[in-house]
Amino acid sequence: MKIRARYRSLRGVSAAAVLLAVGAVGCSDVSEAVDGAKDGAKKVARQRSVYSLDIGDCYNPNGKAEGTAYSVEIVPCDEAHEGQVVGEFAVDKDGAFPGDDAISAIADERCPVEAQKYAPDTWGLPKEAALFYYTPTGESWTTGDRAVSCTYVADTGTLKGSLAGASSLKPEQTTYLKGSNGLYEALWAHQPETDTVEDDLAGYKAQAKAVAAALDTHLEGLAGIEGAEVGRLRTTLAKAAGNWKKAANAADADAFYIAYDPAFTGIDPNESVAARKELGLATTVPADEAEVWAG
Structure with a gap:
């Protein structure tokens, strides 16, 4: 994002002021000028300070x-x-x-x-x-x-309608989204600046610890939600949580890599599509997320 x-x-x-100048023109031109002035006046009336x-x-x-x-x-x-x-x-x-x-x-x-x-x-x-x-x-x-x-x-074009969504969500949808959003926030908020684990093993281990904690919270929320697909997702994420914990406790870079690969794969957003469908949530993985897990 x-x-x-x-x-x-x-x-x-x-x-602001709107200036309308009408000379010796035809009726259609006057009409267009008046319409333009009305549009301009409406825009001025809608102006509001960013404060x-x-x-x-x-x-x-x-x-x-x-x-x-x-x-x-x-x-x-x-x-x-x-x-x-x-x-x-x-x-x-x-x-x-x-x-x-x-x-x-x-x-x-x-x-x-x-x-x-x-x-x-x-x-x-x-x-x-x-x-x-x-x-x-x-x-x-x-x-x-x-x-x-x-x-x-x-970014391009325009939006139509309000983006508000919180007030229309069911309790189980809110619980799921809170846990899922927290998981990916933990992942990206703690992303080390270095490209390799060898250059910042402590930083990558700290990220793994944060993700594991967020997963535990997400899993706790999922435990209270019924549904076969939600249950399958919980099993997948529980395995991922175990691998993130192994990465967080890795003794060296090699041990970290061994745990990290299945840990990262385990939180692939595509794994949650079926559960999201079961819960009545959006099911199209955002392009930027899909690109990351596509490798």
């Missing part, structure tokens, strides 16, 4: 897709739109502005979590939806701005 920053601006919505964005708002950005934003156009979610706010949080930092990179690192970690609270089944998201965020600037930080707005934006 791609995450890119879109920085907020200190300023809110600036004053006042709320979870659930659907909107169209003004200007470029990335960079400093002053305002956005709020639109009904049943209209075609480019983005929707799906989460928000406040940066827990005082003192001087920590810098764009530091703020982005916090948003990289927090926004996926906040977004999943609003739209838990990430498999059901439109394929063009990518996670962006609005963050404070150095200038707005001095005024007390600490808010980060997490938002899905269409």
Whole structure:
């Protein structure tokens, strides 16, 4: 999943005016001009400062897709739109502005979590939806701005309808998604920066320990869900958990590799498709995940 920053601006919505100039033209041209003016007036009326964005708002950005934003156009979610706010949080930092990179690192970690609270089944998201965020600037930080707005934006084309999904889920669906999302968050959040285990065995073992813990939590949730396919998935994940624990306790790189191969294969998202179907959840593995497990 791609995450890119879109920085907020200190300023809110600036004053705007619509100028309509009608000369000696035909009736059809006047009609088109009037319609255009009406559309322009509607867009102006829908402008809102990025400071006042709320979870659930659907909107169209003004200007470029990335960079400093002053305002956005709020639109009904049943209209075609480019983005929707799906989460928000406040940066827990005082003192001087920590810098764009530091703020982005916090948003990289927090926004996926906040977004999943609003739209838990990430498999059901439109394929063009990518996670962006609005963050404070150095200038707005001095005024007390600490808010980060997490938002899905269409990489290409537009979105239609709300991405909200949490309120419509059944208890067993919520339990499954919470465990599954936690599992893959643990995997990627603890991914070492080095390419080989030999260069950071401790880091890879720490990742394995985190994944094993997340698997235990997921398995505990699955134990309370009925269904033959869910039961089969639980058996598969239990084996994977054992291998992740072996990797976490590996004495050397060779022992780690021996445990890691079946551990990683055991959490292949394709293994959960049948259980997801049984639970009434989305069953198409996202392209980026499918690519990872395809090797």
